[in-house]
Amino acid sequence: MIVDENFDGVEILPKNLRLHAERIACENMDESREDLEKMLPEEIGRILHELRVHQIELEMQNEELRQTQIELDAQRERYFDLYDLAPVGYCTLSEAGLILEANLTAAALLGVSRNNLVGRLMSKFVHKEDQNNYYLYRKKFFKSDEKFSFELRLLRENNPPFWAHLVTIAAKNSDNISVVRLVMSDITEKKLYENELNRIAQYDALTNLPNRVLLSDRLSQGMAQSQRHRLPLGVVYLDLDGFKEINDTHGHEVGDHVLITLSNQMRQTLREGDTIARIGGDEFVILLLDLNTIEDAIPMIIRLLEATSKPLNVDDLLLQITASLGVTFYPQAQKIDTDLLLRQADQAMYQAKLAGRNRYHVFDTQQDTLLRERYEFIENMHKAMQLSEFLLYYQPKVNMKTGIVIGVEALIRWQHPKNGLLAPALFLPMIEDHPLSIELGEWVINAALTQMERWHHEGVDVHISVNVSA
Numbered sequence: 218m219i220v221d222e223n224f225d226g227v228e229i230l231p232k233n234l235r236l237h238a239e240r241i242a243c244e245n246m247d248e249s250r251e252d253l254e255k256m257l258p259e260e261i262g263r264i265l266h267e268l269r270v271h272q273i274e275l276e277m278q279n280e281e282l283r284q285t286q287i288e289l290d291a292q293r294e295r296y297f298d299l300y301d302l303a304p305v306g307y308c309t310l311s312e313a314g315l316i317l318e319a320n321l322t323a324a325a326l327l328g329v330s331r332n333n334l335v336g337r338l339m340s341k342f343v344h345k346e347d348q349n350n351y352y353l354y355r356k357k358f359f360k361s362d363e364k365f366s367f368e369l370r371l372l373r374e375n376n377p378p379f380w381a382h383l384v385t386i387a388a389k390n391s392d393n394i395s396v397v398r399l400v401m402s403d404i405t406e407k408k409l410y411e412n413e414l415n416r417i418a419q420y421d422a423l424t425n426l427p428n429r430v431l432l433s434d435r436l437s438q439g440m441a442q443s444q445r446h447r448l449p450l451g452v453v454y455l456d457l458d459g460f461k462e463i464n465d466t467h468g469h470e471v472g473d474h475v476l477i478t479l480s481n482q483m484r485q486t487l488r489e490g491d492t493i494a495r496i497g498g499d500e501f502v503i504l505l506l507d508l509n510t511i512e513d514a515i516p517m518i519i520r521l522l523e524a525t526s527k528p529l530n531v532d533d534l535l536l537q538i539t540a541s542l543g544v545t546f547y548p549q550a551q552k553i554d555t556d557l558l559l560r561q562a563d564q565a566m567y568q569a570k571l572a573g574r575n576r577y578h579v580f581d582t583q584q585d586t587l588l589r590e591r592y593e594f595i596e597n598m599h600k601a602m603q604l605s606e607f608l609l610y611y612q613p614k615v616n617m618k619t620g621i622v623i624g625v626e627a628l629i630r631w632q633h634p635k636n637g638l639l640a641p642a643l644f645l646p647m648i649e650d651h652p653l654s655i656e657l658g659e660w661v662i663n664a665a666l667t668q669m670e671r672w673h674h675e676g677v678d679v680h681i682s683v684n685v686s687a
Contacts, residue, residue, distance in 0.1 A: 306401040309390070312359055314339050317396065326381070326403060328374035339399075344370035344378050358397045359387055368404065380408040421495040423473055424480040432494035432502055436555045439492075439506050440547055451505035451514040454543040454562035455483075455521065458574040460499040463536060474531050475538065482527065486520040502559065511546050518542060518577050526575065539575035541566055549582050594647045598631075602660060606632050609664050611681070624680035627665045629657075649686075658685035 306323030308316050316337055324331040327342050343351045347369035354367055364386045370378045384400045419431035427435065436452070443450040457479070464472040476499070483501070484493055492504040503521065505514050525540035543566025547558055561580045569578035601607060611625040631639040648654045665681045672679060 304402075308339070308399040308401070310339055310358075310385075310397040310399055312395060314355060317390075323401060326373065326379075326401060327371065328376055342372050344372060346370070354385070358385055359395055362387055368408075371401070379403050379405045424477055424495050426480055426484075426501075427492060427494040429494065429496045432492065432496060432504075433555055435492050435494075436504060436558070439504055440555065440558075442506065443547055446507065448506075449508045449511055450547045451503075451508055451511070451517075452545050452547065452558055452562045453503040453505065453514075453518060453521065453577075454559065454566040455501040455503060455525070455540050456566055456570070457499040457525065458539040458541055458570070460538065463538065467531075467534060467536075471531050471534065471536075475529060475536065478529055478531075479525055479538070482524040483521055486517065486524050488517075491517075502562070508546075514544065514546070518544060522575065522577065541569040541574050542577035543567065543569055543580065544577055545580035545582075591647055594644070595651060595653055598644060598648060598657075599653060601631060601633075602657065606634070607657070607660065608632055609661065609668065611668070614682070622679065624682060626682045627661060627668075627684075629661060654686040661685060 301321040303320060303322055306326045307318075307320040308323050309318040311317055316335055316339055319331055319334045321331060324334050327334060340348065340351060340355075350367070350369050354365055357363075357365060364384060366382070366384050368380060368382050371381045372378050380403070381401045382404045385397050388396055388398050390396050419428060420426065421428045439450050460472065460475070463475060476495075480493070480495065480501075483503070487493060487503065487505075490506050492506075494502050494504075496502055505517055508514055521542065522540060525538060529536045529538065543562045543564065545558060545561040545565060547553065553561075561582075565578045565580040569576050572578060608630045610628045610630055612628055613622045614624040614626060615621070616623050629641050629645075631644055633639050645654075648657065661683050662685065665683050669679070669681055
């Protein structure tokens, strides 16, 4: 070991630098010990100085390496902290769906330790009702570099299932093997909030019955089901009789109690699969599905009448209320949509009220067809007036003794663009008791007076008889 005596016995060359020092010394001295002893002290001092400089340089390099290693260790610790303690779960899946890696958050979400999680199939943690959904997505994972995002229910050991939002993307691991990086987060609270919003949007706040929005959806589904199964569907429009008087006399709190009680009583009369919805203050619609025949609906309608007419005890009050029901059925001879079906039931309910209340009335589709045909015909006549398609023909009135024309009678005709010249018997009965008959009568009078004036200028004075509605 080489020691410089001018530095109080401080060791200048550490063990790990010995070989390097000997190599440097050999480059500057002869290998023989005798030559080394013959060297001057100045030369030995120079060599020792060079060795000490190399020693300092190596120590500085060692310090830099040590600091670099410390930084790498710190970064590794930060990485593992970020990975393991992240607020979301991270997993790496093989093509077979095996969990190859997982962080602590993923293990906590699934309710198992990380050691027990790695090596298991991800599908084992998917709710049975969402297995098909997971299977369809897993088939896409390795076929595209696209990022997939979807929601499904995952199982947590010894705990209820939870809703998870999953994001996946295909990648390659260090061995260049295809894997899937999966990120999972618990969105159960978000789902509960969404469900509550949907409930508020689709259910009546007071009675908790379906509202008009959900009714429309179920009616559409029921009509499609009726077509598939070839079984009729019944729509009942129910309006409470005298409910406004209860509200006005006893207050809205009593009225709300009546609505809630009657809703429960009516719901109990229905079969599973039928729907009762509240669509207004005291208006309800009932859907009767899968009727074998139209007549099968009658006992259920009678039970609804009985349920609404039972005496009610509300805060020491004994209240009696009834209902008027309108009924229509689907399918019908003509194509019909949900809105028209509800209007039919509403119209039938109005007829039940006119007939004395506390009863039901079945919508007459044949009569309604005739009415709709009449309204359509009247609309066409109204357009014909605007297009000047009506004409007056004049039939002479002759004195049979003298043979002299004493006047004419105005006879209306319709020059129909498709059906040709139509006699009054083919269109006047359709507007009887309709305001259009008055309008048409005024047109006849004006047209006749105009013709009289024209004849007068030509030197012909003749009386014109016209027929108008009384």
